[in-house]
Amino acid sequence: MALPPLDPSSDDATRRHLLVLPADVGPDELETLAVSRFPRAAWEVEPTAASARTGGGARGPRVPVSPAGILRLSRHSTLHGPFTIDRTTATALGLPMSAGIAYVVHATVERGERPWPTGGDRDGLRRAFPDGLPVRDEERTVAWLVAAARRLGGAVRAAPPRAGVAGALLVPDPAAAVDLTVWTDIWLEPEAALAVIRQAVPRAYLNLPSGRWNGPPQGTGERPVPGTEAMDPARRRALHAAADDHDISNLTSPPPMRAYGALADLDLDGMLAVEVSGETRLPPVIAAVPWAAQGAVAYRVRWEPADLEDMESERPSLSHRVARGRATPLVIAVARAIHKAVHGEITDAMDFVVDPLDL
The missing domain is CATH 3.30.310 (TATA-Binding Protein)
Incomplete structure (x- = not known):
């Protein structure tokens, strides 16, 4: 059963975040990664659960087309797909030619302050969101999209920050995930x-930690230090003796x-x-x-x-x-x-x- 194609002129394709992946990545792999970050993630509509519609026209073959699935990530964010991507669509949207399928992100737009102009930008978020970095639910969703793309060898096409500006393409390097x-x-x-x-x-x-501690300097507790001149000498010696006992106890019977x-x-x-x-x-x-x-x-x-x-x-x-x-x-x-x-x-x-x- 064929997957529905992504319409490059639709609002979903041009105005929302896209997660693009190799064609051989199955919905089950994506669900596993979603549950790893969002414990309640689940398919609201399975990609192949609903009845298929017929594709093609009068001049083309009539091929059963699977409806797009809906994967719930959080209360505010869902992932719709997979959709197929051909070379024409990839070119029109500025996607990698290796991309075979895409998921459209339906999420609330929540932006904070402009990113700091200097410092590290390992994932390219400063480039993708120059007017304000995602916060709250959108921040968590975008972070997961980048992580999933890195794990699965895909990319993220961020939604355009404003009208008339193309969305930035984020292609995280899987080899950078060393740890x-x-x-x-x-x-x-x-x-x-x-x-x-x-x-x-x-x-x-x-x-x-290395080295041995030989205790406080000789005479500690016998002579007053600035600020303790008025303290009774016996009281001063008693405090230092108690401190010594505490130190000895920790050295001889250290905590786990x-x-x-x-x-x-x-x-x-x-x-x-x-x-x-x-x-x-x-x-x-x-x-x-x-x-x-x-x-x-x-x-x-x-x-x-x-x-x-x-x-x-x-x-x-x-x-x-x-x-x-x-x-x-x-x-x-x-x-x-x-x-x-x-x-x-x-x-x-x-x-x-x-x-x-x-x-």
């Missing part, structure tokens, strides 16, 4: 985690560790960082897992390039992309090793679940 997070209910002590990480990156080391990290120096390619912490605020897709009902342990595997400004650029330099290409396999290897040790779920930089077999 991975392993979510689990298993806590590894620092030395155990380091052993796992070193299976993938032998040069890794723990990033923990709640977070730690590990690093690996990649020389010219920057640093690989693993951040381990207990979390109670979880991405929706992880919060829905039964074992994470009370929280989860996050093992965040991040790449930090030598030039952080380049990482936030919409079009990073060649040297950044080369370094990223060398660092990405290491991030994947570390995430695989951690997942093998603690199991759980893996999410990408957009908080979408990743099958370990796909890494």
